Each structure stands twice: as C-alpha cells, then as structure tokens.
Amino acid sequence: MAEKGRRTVRDLRRGSRSALLRHLYFEGPLSRHELGRISGLSSGSISNVVGELLADGLVEECGSVESDGGRPRTLLRVTPGLAHLVGVDVGETQVRVALFDLALTELAASDQPLSDCGHDVGHVVELILTGLSEVLERTGVDRSTVLGVGIGVPGIVEQDHPEADGDTVVVHGPTVGWDAVPLGRLLRAGTDLPLYIDNGAKTLGQAEMWFGAGRGARNAVVVLFGSGVGACVITDGARFRGSTSSAGELGHTRVHVGGRPCRCGARGCLEAYVGAEALVARWGDAPPGTSEKAGLAALLDAARQPHSKAAELLREAAEYLGAAIADLINLFNPERIVIGGWAGLLLGPRLLPAIRDAATDYAFSFPRAKTAIELGSLGPDAVTLGAAALPLSHFLDSGGSLSSRTGRHTQVG
Amino acid sequence: MAEKGRRTVRDLRRGSRSALLRHLYFEGPLSRHELGRISGLSSGSISNVVGELLADGLVEECGSVESDGGRPRTLLRVTPGLAHLVGVDVGETQVRVALFDLALTELAASDQPLSDCGHDVGHVVELILTGLSEVLERTGVDRSTVLGVGIGVPGIVEQDHPEADGDTVVVHGPTVGWDAVPLGRLLRAGTDLPLYIDNGAKTLGQAEMWFGAGRGARNAVVVLFGSGVGACVITDGARFRGSTSSAGELGHTRVHVGGRPCRCGARGCLEAYVGAEALVARWGDAPPGTSEKAGLAALLDAARQPHSKAAELLREAAEYLGAAIADLINLFNPERIVIGGWAGLLLGPRLLPAIRDAATDYAFSFPRAKTAIELGSLGPDAVTLGAAALPLSHFLDSGGSLSSRTGRHTQVG
DNA sequence: ACGGGTTAAATCACGCCGTGAGTTGACCCT
DNA sequence: AGGGTCAACTCACGGCGTGATTTAACCCGT
Numbered sequence: 001m002a003e004k005g006r007r008t009v010r011d012l013r014r015g016s017r018s019a020l021l022r023h024l025y026f027e028g029p030l031s032r033h034e035l036g037r038i039s040g041l042s043s044g045s046i047s048n049v050v051g052e053l054l055a056d057g058l059v060e061e062c063g064s065v066e067s068d069g070g071r072p073r074t075l076l077r078v079t080p081g082l083a084h085l086v087g088v089d090v091g092e093t094q095v096r097v098a099l100f101d102l103a104l105t106e107l108a109a110s111d112q113p114l115s116d117c118g119h120d121v122g123h124v125v126e127l128i129l130t131g132l133s134e135v136l137e138r139t140g141v142d143r144s145t146v147l148g149v150g151i152g153v154p155g156i157v158e159q160d161h162p163e164a165d166g167d168t169v170v171v172h173g174p175t176v177g178w179d180a181v182p183l184g185r186l187l188r189a190g191t192d193l194p195l196y197i198d199n200g201a202k203t204l205g206q207a208e209m210w211f212g213a214g215r216g217a218r219n220a221v222v223v224l225f226g227s228g229v230g231a232c233v234i235t236d237g238a239r240f241r242g243s244t245s246s247a248g249e250l251g252h253t254r255v256h257v258g259g260r261p262c263r264c265g266a267r268g269c270l271e272a273y274v275g276a277e278a279l280v281a282r283w284g285d286a287p288p289g290t291s292e293k294a295g296l297a298a299l300l301d302a303a304r305q306p307h308s309k310a311a312e313l314l315r316e317a318a319e320y321l322g323a324a325i326a327d328l329i330n331l332f333n334p335e336r337i338v339i340g341g342w343a344g345l346l347l348g349p350r351l352l353p354a355i356r357d358a359a360t361d362y363a364f365s366f367p368r369a370k371t372a373i374e375l376g377s378l379g380p381d382a383v384t385l386g387a388a389a390l391p392l393s394h395f396l397d398s399g400g401s402l403s404s405r406t407g408r409h410t411q412v413g
Numbered sequence: 414m415a416e417k418g419r420r421t422v423r424d425l426r427r428g429s430r431s432a433l434l435r436h437l438y439f440e441g442p443l444s445r446h447e448l449g450r451i452s453g454l455s456s457g458s459i460s461n462v463v464g465e466l467l468a469d470g471l472v473e474e475c476g477s478v479e480s481d482g483g484r485p486r487t488l489l490r491v492t493p494g495l496a497h498l499v500g501v502d503v504g505e506t507q508v509r510v511a512l513f514d515l516a517l518t519e520l521a522a523s524d525q526p527l528s529d530c531g532h533d534v535g536h537v538v539e540l541i542l543t544g545l546s547e548v549l550e551r552t553g554v555d556r557s558t559v560l561g562v563g564i565g566v567p568g569i570v571e572q573d574h575p576e577a578d579g580d581t582v583v584v585h586g587p588t589v590g591w592d593a594v595p596l597g598r599l600l601r602a603g604t605d606l607p608l609y610i611d612n613g614a615k616t617l618g619q620a621e622m623w624f625g626a627g628r629g630a631r632n633a634v635v636v637l638f639g640s641g642v643g644a645c646v647i648t649d650g651a652r653f654r655g656s657t658s659s660a661g662e663l664g665h666t667r668v669h670v671g672g673r674p675c676r677c678g679a680r681g682c683l684e685a686y687v688g689a690e691a692l693v694a695r696w697g698d699a700p701p702g703t704s705e706k707a708g709l710a711a712l713l714d715a716a717r718q719p720h721s722k723a724a725e726l727l728r729e730a731a732e733y734l735g736a737a738i739a740d741l742i743n744l745f746n747p748e749r750i751v752i753g754g755w756a757g758l759l760l761g762p763r764l765l766p767a768i769r770d771a772a773t774d775y776a777f778s779f780p781r782a783k784t785a786i787e788l789g790s791l792g793p794d795a796v797t798l799g800a801a802a803l804p805l806s807h808f809l810d811s812g813g814s815l816s817s818r819t820g821r822h823t824q825v826g
Numbered sequence: 827a828c829g830g831g832t833t834a835a836a837t838c839a840c841g842c843c844g845t846g847a848g849t850t851g852a853c854c855c856t
Numbered sequence: 857a858g859g860g861t862c863a864a865c866t867c868a869c870g871g872c873g874t875g876a877t878t879t880a881a882c883c884c885g886t
Contacts, residue, residue: 456845456846481853481854484853
C-alpha cells in the first residue's frame, strides 16, 4: 500500500536540495547561475534553495570569478569540513578502517591483519570497533560529526531478515564461513553511528563509478578481481541489487558445465579458474609459506617464460574472464566494464588485451562494439573509499539531512 | 543539462493521475475510498483527480457496492471502449497483427505467413500495414481511437541511430538478416499512428509480467524459448534495456567455451544447444519437409523412449538451460523466472523439473532458494499481447494523455 | 570621480499542488 | 421521522517553482 515517491510539494524541495547538492559536490565549485543551467531550476528556486543550504551550513561561498563588465559570480561548494565519513573494508587478509572528510580526503587509516582467528565474526567486529576508535582519536574528530560508517564485506548482504530484529542487516559469506551473521546488530553494541553495510565488490563499484574509471557512465559493471571474483552492476546510475541484494555474483557463474570444483561447492565456476586463490593453487609452484599476493606476483613473473605452465594458466584465465565479461555484455549491455581488485590491477596490464579479444569473440558484436573494457583507476584501497561513499550517498540523496546521525539506523548500501 | 524528472508542482498531478489510472486498470473497479487507501493520496486529492479523469472520459462509474448503514461506495474503472491498441508479432514464420480494446480484449487478429520471401524487410512492412488495415476494417474501429501500434521484432532494437532521422528506431536482427533496418521510418510511410517497437522477447516479458506468470514480481526474468532463446529482464518493475537496448541476450551467453557453432557466428552459445532450431537439427530424425514446430513435437514424442538420442538431447538441453538460468539468478537475483515461448511451453512440462534441479546445482544456494522458476501462462500469442501493451504502458505512464495520438512519433518499447 | 552598461542574485506575485478538517449527501436501522 | 454511519465533496492553508522585476556589484569611458 501507499507507495512512496515524490507526492507532496514538500518532496519537490527535497529533490531540488538533493540535485543541487549533488551538482555542487561532483561538479566542483559552481555559481548560482551555472547551477541553474545544469539543474534546470529557475533562478528563483536556485536563490531559495541555495539560501536554505547556506543557512544550514551545508554549503559555503568560496571566492568568485571575475567578469568583464558585470557583477562577478560567487562560487559555492559543499562545506568540506562540515562532517566526516568512515569507510571499512573487511578484506581477505585484513580489516581496514579509514576516516574521511566530506570531500572524501583520507584523514587517517588503520590497517589490522586478520591473524589466525581468520574471519571469526567476533574478532572482525572487534577490529572494526577498535579501528573506528583509533582513527577518531588520532584525528580528534568528534563522533557527532560522523555521518555514518560504510562497511564492505565479503559476502551477500541481506536486509529484513526475519531472525534479526531492529538492526536487520544479515551477511551470508560462504567463502569466509559466515552464515546469516547479524553484523549490524553486533556492531550496534559498540557504536551508535549509522551503519551502511554492503558487499565489498559493490563498494568498490561505488568508488570507481564516482571517482575512478567508471565516471560518467550510466550503465556499467565493475568487476572485483581478487582472491575470488565479484561484481557491482550499475544500472541507470545506481547500484543494482536484485530482490535480495545478491545481484552481481559473477564469480559463481558457469564457464564449464561440470568443470573444476569451486570453493563454493559447485563445479565450473568462473572463480575456480580466474580467482587469485585458484590460480596460485593450480600453479602449485609458489614458494611455500608465501602470501597469496606474493604467490600471484611470482606466478606473473614466471609467466614471462613463454609456454610455461604459468603463462598457460594466465592465458586461460584471460579467456575465461573475457567470456564471462562477454556474458555480462550480452545480459546487461553496459557502456563500460571496469576491472578492479588487487589481482585485477596486478595482472591487468598483461591480461587486458587477451580479455578484450575473448570478449569480442564471445559477445554479440553489436553491444560489444559499444562497450569499453578498462582497468580500475583507484588502486587497492578503493573498497574502503567506496564504503565511505555509502553514507555520503545517503546524505546527498536525502538533500543533506543531518538528522540521520541521531537515527541509530542500519541499512544495506 | 537540465535533467528531467518530477520538478514542478504540475508534475505531481501528472504522477497522481498516472498512479490512480494504473491502480484502476490493474486492480479492477475500485471506489474512491479504496483508491485513496492503496495510493496513499488524501481524500481531497482523490476527489480532484478522479473528477478530472471523469471529465476527460478516461474513467467511468460502474455500479456501486452496498454497505450496512453508510453511503454506498461507487465503483470506478478505466473506460474500456475509450481507445484501442494494436499489437504486432513479427515472428519466426508469420506476422500476426491484433486489435485490442483498452482492457486488452482481442477484437480481431490477422495471421499472415512469411512465405518464401522470408524476412525481407519490405515484405514484412507490407504485411504489417496490410494486417493493420484488415483488423481496423473488419471491426470498423476508427483509426483516431488507436493509441498506438506496438511491434515485437526478432532482433536488437536501438534508438537514436545517427543514420535514421526523424523516426530513429533501428533494428539489428542477425538471425533474420536484418542489419540496421530503419523499421520505424519504413512503417511511417504507411501510417500516422504512434509506433512502439521492441524486441519480441521483451514484449513477451511485458505480457507475462502484467497478465501472466510474472504478475506481482518486481524483479524477474522472462525467457523466450522458441527457435532461438531470448530474455526480458525486469528490474524494479520495469523492463531493463541497458545502454543501447540490447540487454537480455540470453541466447548467446556461453555454456561451453569453444563449443558447438551457433547461427550467430560464435561458438558454444546457449542457443546452439537449447534453441528449437538447434535441437531439431541435432536430432536429425525429424520427418523431412516438416516445420520446426512439427519437428520439435516429433522429437518430444521420440524422447519418451528412454536412452534414445532424443531423450539425451532433451536432458542436455534442460541441464544447459538450467545452468544459464543459474547464471541469471547469480547476476540478477530475481524473485521469479518465467519460461515462455512456443518451444518452452511445448517442452516445459517435461523439462521443468530437470531445469529446476540444474539451476539448484549451479546457482549460489542463497539467491536460488528465493527464486521461483515457472512456465509462462499466456500461450504462444503472448508476444502480440505484450506488443499491444507497449502503447498502453505509455498511456498509463503519461497519466492518460490522449494527445500522443497526434504525435506521429516512434519509440523504443 | 562619476554615470552608463552589464551581469549576478534576490524579491515577489501568480498559479498550482496535496493535506486534512469540516460539510454535504446517501444509505441503513429503529 | 430521526439518529447513526460512511462516502464523497469543499475549502482554507502552507508550500512549491516560475519568471518578470528589482536590487546589487562590478566594468569601463570620460
């Protein structure tokens, strides 16, 4: 019943505030005049809304641009120091917590290895809370200025799970042994800040779309190529979730019906051929006791020898990843595909041509011709950045409401 | 610049009209009171908007429901005879044109076989225009009451193609030899009615979502299993198009890297294993000279013999289709998957259990558990029905504007 | 120093919107 | 005939975006 959506005149104002705030945030400092031109609002409304935003302190004037003959236009920007954001990356080997200002400039970060306890939930929760306190203390930032904590996790993030009450966010992460973990509720015991939990691939996608190789695209897919393989699908400019927020599980699509067993239990998954864990394991020649990262670097090094097993593995991985990307092109018809993640960035320069060729071979030629395949441009910490972008996105969508801070709420992405 | 969207107070009214019209159309006759309850609008607005709709003749009163003690509520419905719709299915073997009233009751239909000229564009255009005149004449319906002509075609439908001017819809159909066919412009020479052109799988999807097995779902995939294999992806209640309207090309996703050659030129496509054309060709035992439909029926009959080649082909097709559906589940996370198309409806009762099993084997268990896989419930003429639904959808979205009739416009879906 | 030209930004009357309380209308039962 | 009940209409109110008009802030030529 009673579907939401713009319904009363008041919602119009919220939409206008949100639109202006977004333009000011992403298109740098703008004058009221330019703001009117790109937003389509009339000068009267611009004056009113900007006046409100100035009064609320969300926006500030920052210099002016000279003119020849007329009144100079004063520039406006979102107040960078108004509020802060926290991003958390629960990764394969570590938990990273970073504090940002509103312009997403990193003010402090805390890296904590996951040691022997692995992904034991209590341990992870403790590391997140510890890191949170640490970055806040080190910078002296007041908790009340933090808009929220965005958290990227390795698993499917579901909302409205019947078992969870109150903080209804639940995480399913088969590869790390998480089964219906009520992460929101567990963290809630240690902090009052609003929590935004989403899959790590999706936070990476958010970062690349806003600040990286995906900028400007309305339909795109960002592939997280790390230990495993995940993806973030962007449709019409927004992250696509599906009915239970598990859309984009690229790593477990089929490349061979009845193929190599995957750590998820099925056979022939993409991840079983392309994921860093699978590659290093299949190679078998990594120096014993080294980390997965070092192992993959060694594999890349060994592959410089033509006809070696390592070279063959990489050739095969490129073909399979290209074929999977071809499927993405056929099914989603994106204008851009971005390959990120630490393994993607490490292997990308070598594999990209072969990946592009395989995608061309296997995709329908018409949509393939309109799709660019590129590497991510933000480096391995993009997951943390994207996580911090989650509360920012909410902030901008809501038209700059600061009241959410007191909400004690938790939500998906 | 100047992005669209609800911006002025006037757009609110358009949205309210549209919402009320939709509720009245799909939730049958409703009283003003119920309308307010399910739409969330206040009683005052309901009175205003319904008054407008009544004055415009879009809505009419139809009886009332008695009450015990109070004023009886009068029921409202969309005037069924107010306008008419035309649906066209450019199929594998024939062109079907049907005329509907606003309630999508079929008033007349014209089936014309595609004879020897095959899919020669001029021939198809002629058949469409002939069929259109025929159904209008036979029923005596005035052209001016036709809201538009929806056309489902076997190929990718693109808008804003630089080569086409004015009517900018262009169709690419590799399997029927169409390359950048300006179908909109060609038809424009023979009719002034608004044209709505989309891929046949997408019009089938529209029909199943509105009136068939997809009803009520917000995220779903409708698979068109005919000579080839296509799909219509519905996200958040709307058909998903992608950046150049080619999303959902399921038939040419990979099931075997480097497998059986497909009629599209690539290797290992799903369609090369599952499509009716491929199945009949691989079987090879169809009585010579029979149609594809008869051939597939014969194959189904032969497959009753266990361990026969036919049975093995169907077993394999079910597994591959199930695997492809598993990929759809992983990537789109829909709440429902509907299998339609003439081949799907013919083979479905036999294959569905095996398809479901394969999907369970190959998909991530968590989203799989929340996805229902079902057969379409509308029969083989659903493509035509869905095509007629395209102008209807536009009509409802616009809040019941009849002015589009005079617009001479053409558009995708 | 000063006034005319030019452009940015603020102001304001106007028409329109949805809300929700109050009113009218139509029916029931006693 | 009269009171109760509920649907539907009416209307004052606060709020919105628009666009013409006014005010503010700067340039340049004299």
